[in-house]
Amino acid sequence: MNNMAPRTNGETYFFRDHGQFDLLRLHVLPALIDRRRTAKTLRLWSAGCASGEEAYSLAMLVDHLLPQRDDWDIVILGSDIDAAALQKARRGHYRQWSFRMAPPTLQQRYFQRHGDEWVLDEHIRRMVSFRLGDLIGDPVPGGELRDMDLILCRNVFIYFNAGTVATVAGKLAAALNENGYLMTGHTELIGHRLPNMQSRLFAEGVVQQRTISAVPSVPLSAVPSPAPVRNAPPPAVATQLPGRPAPSIPSAEDLLATAREFADRGEYQDAEQACGEALAIAPLAPGPHFLLAQLAQLRGEFGLAGELLDKTLYLDPRSVAATLELAALCERAENLPRAQTLRRAALDIVRALPGDTPVEPYETTAAEMARWLAQ
Numbered sequence: 001m002n003n004m005a006p007r008t009n010g011e012t013y014f015f016r017d018h019g020q021f022d023l024l025r026l027h028v029l030p031a032l033i034d035r036r037r038t039a040k041t042l043r044l045w046s047a048g049c050a051s052g053e054e055a056y057s058l059a060m061l062v063d064h065l066l067p068q069r070d071d072w073d074i075v076i077l078g079s080d081i082d083a084a085a086l087q088k089a090r091r092g093h094y095r096q097w098s099f100r101m102a103p104p105t106l107q108q109r110y111f112q113r114h115g116d117e118w119v120l121d122e123h124i125r126r127m128v129s130f131r132l133g134d135l136i137g138d139p140v141p142g143g144e145l146r147d148m149d150l151i152l153c154r155n156v157f158i159y160f161n162a163g164t165v166a167t168v169a170g171k172l173a174a175a176l177n178e179n180g181y182l183m184t185g186h187t188e189l190i191g192h193r194l195p196n197m198q199s200r201l202f203a204e205g206v207v208q209q210r211t212i213s214a215v216p217s218v219p220l221s222a223v224p225s226p227a228p229v230r231n232a233p234p235p236a237v238a239t240q241l242p243g244r245p246a247p248s249i250p251s252a253e254d255l256l257a258t259a260r261e262f263a264d265r266g267e268y269q270d271a272e273q274a275c276g277e278a279l280a281i282a283p284l285a286p287g288p289h290f291l292l293a294q295l296a297q298l299r300g301e302f303g304l305a306g307e308l309l310d311k312t313l314y315l316d317p318r319s320v321a322a323t324l325e326l327a328a329l330c331e332r333a334e335n336l337p338r339a340q341t342l343r344r345a346a347l348d349i350v351r352a353l354p355g356d357t358p359v360e361p362y363e364t365t366a367a368e369m370a371r372w373l374a375q
């Protein structure tokens, strides 16, 4: 490993980016825990963890989702190139500024106040181990940096050039288990196509998932953003076969389903085009507006995403997903009063539903969602 000084700043805080942490809490970690119920192992890595807030946020989520875990073997690793940041991480003492986006209940549950510092509970601190490492120079996969179920590498790539992003992203992909997840910052992998990795799009954001086949050991190279052509026929539209009647014109629902499939495959421009076609048929449909908002977020166009979410809510004022997405955007913009108002509105919506009502597109019920939002 190079003995280099850090080349980036170490800004970080607990539960940085609510949308992404909601995605981890509601989808990714429950799916991993389910998958590992027999093996009872879980391997999570915060790569470029700075002073540890991200790795400990993961530990708190695991603590919440898996309170009975004595017979599990759980590895949560934080790594960084900055030795001083890691020293702070290992200590587990934080100033109030590290909690600027954290739910206050979590701060109270997991920290003790000592003067102007907050000291992390010992049982969470001991769930995480930290190691010095250079994502560029070190062999990855290698040593304990392998067979990961989930890697968070957020706000690290932004400091690398395109070639280095491709190389490091390829190394991280190779360090994942089959079906393991890689989460980066929203726009950090735009323009890079990772072989053997598939984008999974949720209401709260996007995560990359490693597909079954092996990841090649050669470094990946950056490729330009997807060209504005369709690479595959839209799956929801019937293909005309000889001797069969001509396919019917696709409905707005078909086009939205097609748009989602394009988005799931990382073909964002095609997804946008299909949304546009859906809106040409049904201009007042909230679904395409919502998907366009998600796509705008992926490009880092948060102002546009906010406008599209406002439109979605105008068209469907009881959309829990649009309300929560907009709350996450307001948090990002540090408009905390509006974020709080929106989260309360989402809570009111789910509380008014019978407890076992599924809340789309989350894989959860109204009762479960209300419990989360009330925390």
Ligand SMILES: C[S@@+](CC[C@H](N)C(=O)[O-])C[C@H]1O[C@@H](n2cnc3c(N)ncnc32)[C@H](O)[C@@H]1O
Residues within 6 Å of the ligand: 006, 007, 008, 009, 010, 011, 012, 013, 016, 047, 048, 049, 050, 051, 054, 079, 080, 081, 082, 085, 133, 134, 135, 136, 137, 153, 154, 155, 156, 159
């Ligand atoms: C802005 S912080 C991100 C912290 C956290 N991931 C988050 O999103 O809140 C970027 C971190 O990446 C680390 N870093 C930069 N280059 C690195 C490298 N080559 N290997 C490992 N860590 C690196 C920096 O030391 C810094 O702590």
